[in-house]
Amino acid sequence: MKMSHVGIMVADMDKAVEFYTKALGLEIVMSKAAVIExxxxxxxxxxxxxxxxxxxxxxxxxxxxxxxxxxxxxEMKDREERHNVDFSKIGLFHFCLETDDFEGVIEKVNQYGGKVRMDTMRYHPEDDNKPYKMVYLEDPFGSLFELYSHSYKETYSSEYE
Structure with a gap:
């Protein structure tokens, strides 16, 4: 099984494209297009x-x-704004991205209207050979995502111990 894509509801498409391309470095495959019923x-x-x-x-x-x-x-034409994470809702909670430029991405998230939800955390602070860092962030519309400094496998697997 491979991951194909994730769908995210946003309140302002132009601002969202700017955030996801400039703050997070994603590439545009298809620019904004209107879909009608x-x-x-x-x-x-x-x-x-x-x-x-x-x-x-x-x-x-x-x-x-x-x-x-x-x-x-x-970007739905008829929608309700939401600003708080609803932890009572069952379903997708967040997605996670990995970067080699951990601090740089955090700065860009703030610069382009996102938020840092917590202090950066190290999974193994006692072990300098495992500098794996993570932080929860938010896009300008309240979608929660995590940022990792290393791969998922490195962060959690016992083979990297």
């Missing part, structure tokens, strides 16, 4: 099935990470 195309029928009749349309953009994971950004 219609039944004539496969995409139109799929959107009605997913969002229901009367969804009023949305803008979409497709971005990609350096290792090929897609990010679909959705």
């Amino acid at each position: 219609e039944r004539e195309t496969a995409i139109g029928a799929m959107c009605i099935a997913v969002f229901g009749q009367g969804f009023k349309g949305f803008n979409i953009a497709h971005l990609v990470t350096t290792d090929g994971i897609g990010f679909e950004l959705f």
